[in-house]
Amino acid sequence: MWEIKSANTIIIIAPLILIGVIMLIAGFVVSPEAQTDDGHNLKLFLFVMGAIFTGSPVAMIGIMYVSNLRTLNRYKYLNQHGYRGRARIVDFNETGTEINNCPVIKFKLEIESDYKSPYVVDKKETMNLINLSKLHRDMIVDVLIDPDKPKKIMILWDF
Known part of the structure; x- marks a missing residue:
């Protein structure tokens, strides 16, 4: 962003x-x-x-x-309208694209929430290099889930 x-x-x-x-x-x-x-x-x-x-x-x-x-x-x-869930990072890779010297990372996330059975989502986000070093597979992150389009999520990074 x-x-x-x-x-x-x-x-x-x-x-x-x-x-x-x-x-x-x-x-x-x-x-x-x-x-x-x-x-x-x-x-x-x-x-x-x-x-x-x-x-x-x-x-x-x-x-x-x-x-x-x-x-x-x-x-x-x-x-206001979405619901919270948790996502497990199944996999992540650099796409080869950079925005403002920050690599774009493609995540494969397994989403779990109280309102829907677990499902997998692909999500691309820019990450600065400092935070990129903190990522690892099977890491659990909080997410906000769009109730109308459950594949549309926002990751709430805690670092």
Whole structure:
């Protein structure tokens, strides 16, 4: 899951937005007849580039925010409407994919709960390397189970 960390986000995003705002202001100030070196309208160039430099970081923050919000809403929904269970890690393997230098792990879990007979679920999750070293087969973890779709679970890691 993506995380929005304030300091890192500001350090990366602020210069891009600042450059974009300066380009937009320059687009209003520059003469309509001015051209770039290759003969294109400078005013249009500054507006387009300013919009890209300003809009891209804002869109990126929006996407990360919505992603985090969806995960949080899913957790709230499962906490209110789902039921708790326990999962035994039958097997786990790296998929070969990494997200933010964290490997994506494919788990085979055997789910047990008071509401349903035991069943097996495959689940993919990113794990940081420190927590990955704590995993082992036959480890028991708590899970939240979606009552409508029992194969949809959320693992509640305790580390």
